[in-house]
Amino acid sequence: MTGTVSEVREVALLELLDRVIDHGVVIAGDITISVADVDLVYLGLRVMLTSVERAEELRAGRTRITTSEAGS
């Protein structure tokens, strides 16, 4: 169960990351989101996609931020 919560949290965090780092009101500057010349959001997306493979088991799982995935 701990692992399940952790995985759902990870997917929710990645979705959150995609928003809070790349979007929102810019005040006094923008943020460089690269890590070693690679876009962090892209990296996050890669992780999310691999996480989604496991998240098929988590369709009914909910965190404070709902994250759901379709599947058969």
Next chain:
Amino acid sequence: MTVQTYVYAIVARDLHLPPGLTGLGDGELSMAGWHKLAAVTSPLAAGRLRAIPEYVLRHGAVVEGLQQHGPTLPVRFGTVVADADAVVQVLAERHEELAADLARLGDKVEMGLSILWDPPPVDGSHQPGDLSRRVSGSDEELGPGARYLRARLAATRQDAAVREAARAIADEVDAALGSDVLERRCSVVPTARLAVRASFLMSPTRFEACQHAIDGLRRRHPELRYLVSGPWPPYTFVSRDETGERSTLSQSLHELSRWLIPPSMAG
């Protein structure tokens, strides 16, 4: 120790801060106002901003907590200014733009949608009347230039067909969500495994209806995977400030990437 000001969101100046909500490092929230707008901030010691999950989640929690109490315009994670006066200066300089965004977006939410697929196999080498027909002959009979052009043509055709298929999926989502969606941002095939990645702006009262609409698409297309997230504050739909100077969080973001990326991928 120098103390700076971390900014979470722009709200109406008469908003009352919700009790029990604290900022990064449990810093006390306060408001810096100008005219009808205010920025919600908390103190943060210089050099203490780190892109760690705890801080990212706290930023998101503060913005969502504010949103439950009134119209809220989310500010990007990692926004630190020297002091409250600097915040007020920004509010004064961009008051009209921010006020318009707050009126347009403050009481709205966004829904995130990623649609995963197995990209359709497309053979673009046998279309009638195309270059590949006119440049006849086997690869061995063609010169290197013709072989190159033929390969490029096939790749371009395949890419166009894949994007067209993804656009059809996106169009179907748009039709299913209908007038519940006020604005949308959509990209097709941002990666090979992602057919569509989109954000939809809507009233919070319509979020559940939109989820049900996506459920209908899931039943219709079991070959696709629909990943829905939200409701989020409308991060994606705020006006972009193209003139802002850039700052750097690369070092601290590196810490976050180590947390997120399994060793097998990080290498």
